[in-house]
Amino acid sequence: MLKKVDHIGIAVKDIESALKVYRDALGLKHEGTELEESRQLQAAMLDCGGTHVELLQATAPDSIISRFIEKRGEGIHHVCFEVDDIYQTLAALKAAGLRLVDEEPRKGVGGTLVAFIHPRSTGGVLLEVAQKTEKQPSTGSG
Numbered sequence: 297m298l299k300k301v302d303h304i305g306i307a308v309k310d311i312e313s314a315l316k317v318y319r320d321a322l323g324l325k326h327e328g329t330e331l332e333e334s335r336q337l338q339a340a341m342l343d344c345g346g347t348h349v350e351l352l353q354a355t356a357p358d359s360i361i362s363r364f365i366e367k368r369g370e371g372i373h374h375v376c377f378e379v380d381d382i383y384q385t386l387a388a389l390k391a392a393g394l395r396l397v398d399e400e401p402r403k404g405v406g407g408t409l410v411a412f413i414h415p416r417s418t419g420g421v422l423l424e425v426a427q428k429t430e431k432q433p434s435t436g437s438g
């Protein structure tokens with residue numbers, strides 16, 4: 297059902313200073329930064345051999361990222377698994393008794409369908425499942 301770890305989401309106060317670590321010091325390839333207005337955050341994706349680091353910065357004081365950092369400080373926010381069929385996955389997880397944050401998939405970063413699974417069901421880790429819905433454009437720079 298799960299193909300691989302697609303990305304690890306990390307809540308940060310400031311994407312630009314986090315990029316100095318993840319892009320400049322660690323040498324990960326910055327594929328782009330997207331604004332997700334509906335979730336009041338911006339997300340920078342960095343590639344590491346097909347698995348990504350997703351840096352998440354709040355764009356509003358009541359964003360989920362602001363609330364997360366207030367409670368727990370900067371750090372790992374969620375782990376995302378790639379799946380082939382997100383609808384089938386959500387139905388299977390629900391049938392297994394897991395608590396879903398999203399009963400229906402919604403649009404995520406970079407042309408994906410995503411849904412979250414509640415940390416109360418997963419040992420305290422917010423899990424995301426994502427299904428790619430279109431080919432990722434390969435960017436020449438970054």
Ligand code: ZN
Pocket residue numbers: 303305350374376424
């Ligand atoms: Zn994510």
